[in-house]
Amino acid sequence: MGLLLAFGATAQTVEYSTPKPRVDDVNDLDVVISRVDLTAQYTIIYMRFRDGSDEKPSRSPLKIPGIPYPIPDRVGSGDGGHTITFVPTARLYANGGARTFKFIRAENIPTDKRRDVRPGETVDFVAYFERLDPGIETFDLFECSDRNRPGEICFNFWGVHITNPSKRTQPPRPRTQPPAQTPAPTRPRPAPPAPEPAQTPLPPNPTLAVKGTVRDAKTGKPVAAMLTYRMLSGAESNGDEPADSTRAKAADGTYRFPGDPLTVWEVSATAKGYFGKRDTVAIARTEKTANFDLVPIAVGTKVTLKNIYFAQSKYELQAESFPELDKLVEVMKLNPAMQIKLEGHTDIIGDFDANLELSRNRVFAVKRYLMSKGIAEARVEAVGYGHSRPINSTRGTPHPENRRVEMVITKA
Structure with a gap:
């Protein structure tokens, strides 16, 4: 892409860069992914940790999916701040866990000990992983398991969306002069071959x-x-x-x-x-x-609302969800006889009853938004199924595709 990455000892040409990538879910609300760069060798993830202990001194324990008990918000450093580290067994998962990419190294964050973070301090750090296969544009970053690290919250992200086309751009290779022929000993030395014309460079902005x-x-x-x-x-x-x-x-x-x-x-x-x-x-x-x-608007049609976002383990709609829901509002206003059923689903990780309640709360949050835009309550049914209807039921790793809101047309 013409960009150079100068973070670290060796500069790397960046093939694709995704600033502020969309993330479906995150474990620790104090850490964000600010950019993902892809080079020929690495997947480079830029992250930022913001210690909020000075702003939230009485932050309550968090309930993390898959852990049956609340845990404190990261480990304190003794001065009111936190400590952070990055576990070297971290992995990137894609295609439902079928593809795994290993952690290589980290910069500005230790991997063998913990670093103190003062209250209110911001720490920018970088994690290098193996290069994602071309075409993989959604992955999970699984740093560690909170279950195996009591009292800590891992830097886990689910559903990180990036730009990574299936065909990688390769720079044009210059043509090389063929080696000169060795003349026969009984013949005069031939004239050197005329140089081949240089390869025509790609125009600056071909259409x-x-x-x-x-x-x-x-x-x-x-x-x-x-x-x-x-x-x-x-x-x-x-x-x-x-x-x-x-x-x-x-x-x-x-x-x-x-x-x-x-x-x-x-x-x-x-x-x-x-x-x-x-x-x-x-x-x-x-x-x-x-x-x-x-997808045509017809009775029985089921559509997954792709861009609906909630805070981790919560049911308040995030503002990034509004454009997708506004499109649904527009469709329903153009089709006044249309009635729908909203179905909420969660991943298979965690307690069944808790997931059932979470799915119900989330799907009712979507219904309330539609009603706030003028859609009559009678036109929208809402049902939560928890993790009883997963798309991917493989145990062991999170599956973002299971966390979804689906819509079924009940009347057109």
Whole structure:
């Protein structure tokens, strides 16, 4: 991506960088991931720990999923602050735990002892892991198990969303001169071969494109959807560019819009009678294909609301959830006869009854938001299932896909 990483002894070229990545869930509310960089060798995670003991002197014990008893908020250092460390057995997990990436090293945080953090102090530190496979754009950071470290909270993150296209950009290799032929001893030495022309460099900003097809998810037929696109990052982007739009062709559902190399785009597809869909698309040095299968609004249709966020082990909706729910509000207002059932689910880790109550509280929080936007209470049913209906029931590691809110159309 043209960026150089100078943290540490050796500078590394950054292929993809994701500032402030979206995180589905986190163990310790005092630590955040500020950036994730991908180089040819490493997955580099920048984190920040903020000691809040001076602001929250009476912070109550936390209830962590999977631990049946409350535990204190990190270990005190004796002066009212905290102590921190990073466990070297930490791992990155992806694809439901099928892929594991080892911890390499850390900077500005010890791995063999604990470091004191003064009240109110902020500590920026970096963790290096093996490079994620291209195409893995969501992973879990599992530092340690709180169950095995009584009185501490591990730096565990679930559902970290980053930019990591399936095809990595490789720099062009310069052509090398073929070795000169050794002349036969009885013949005169031939003239040296003419040098080959240098490889034509890639133009500074060749016009590429994002293209694809929009289809009905049930029938496979083309849909003349509206495609709205906005650049999130690029060489000349601050992430605040206005959105533009184009329409997919009615005959075959195809669309196309231009884009420069090494840029990241947010693309949304919407059509009357369908639920909209949004995706993040990264253009490397070739055209990018992004297809959209839109789900029709029909009785029995089930949709997972992808961008609904809650604080860890709590049920208050975070503001980042509002855009997704506002889209649902718009759909329901355009279809006044439509009625839905909201279903809340949790991961399989933790107590069944606690998870059941949490899922109910979360799904009712979504219902209350819809009602605050003018949707009648009678149009929205809410049910919590806890972890009784997991997508992934494999024990041993967290599965973010299990933590979800689903919507079923009961009347169209």
